[in-house]
Amino acid sequence: MIQKSDVKEQAKDILEETLDREAVLVLARISEEMQLLFQAHPEPARDDVERIVTGFFLETGKSEQFIEDWIKTSEEYSRARGLVEQDQPKAMLSDLGVFRFMNFLKEKGLTDEQITIVLTGAVQQAASGGGE
Numbered sequence: 001m002i003q004k005s006d007v008k009e010q011a012k013d014i015l016e017e018t019l020d021r022e023a024v025l026v027l028a029r030i031s032e033e034m035q036l037l038f039q040a041h042p043e044p045a046r047d048d049v050e051r052i053v054t055g056f057f058l059e060t061g062k063s064e065q066f067i068e069d070w071i072k073t074s075e076e077y078s079r080a081r082g083l084v085e086q087d088q089p090k091a092m093l094s095d096l097g098v099f100r101f102m103n104f105l106k107e108k109g110l111t112d113e114q115i116t117i118v119l120t121g122a123v124q125q126a127a128s129g130g131g132e
């Protein structure tokens with residue numbers, strides 16, 4: 001089993017090896033945008049989240065069917081995680097952030113395994129208080 005600090009180091013190594021400075025800035029911008037969304041909507045209503053998600057995906061050229069499917073999948077995933085209905089909109093907003101990170105890393109050529117390591121490392125970094 002991989003130790004927590006090993007995953008954070010692996011994640012850092014993957015990002016340093018595969019992303020240029022501009023890509024790192026894009027990831028930082030995605031993170032900042034998601035933080036601002038959560039600050040603006042600390043307890044979001046389902047309608048708010050659907051509007052946010054729909055707006056984001058329409059801006060990025062996704063079809064209405066894609067958006068509908070994405071929302072439905074996010075809802076199902078929230079229920080599968082055992083979240084009460086009240087917490088589902090916040091989880092959906094969080095899913096949007098994860099989707100944005102994953103999509104960007106995939107566009108940059110990272111493998112699914114590398115993306116999983118990077119996201120796991122990011123979660124562990126956040127859980128341990130952020131800074132190095």
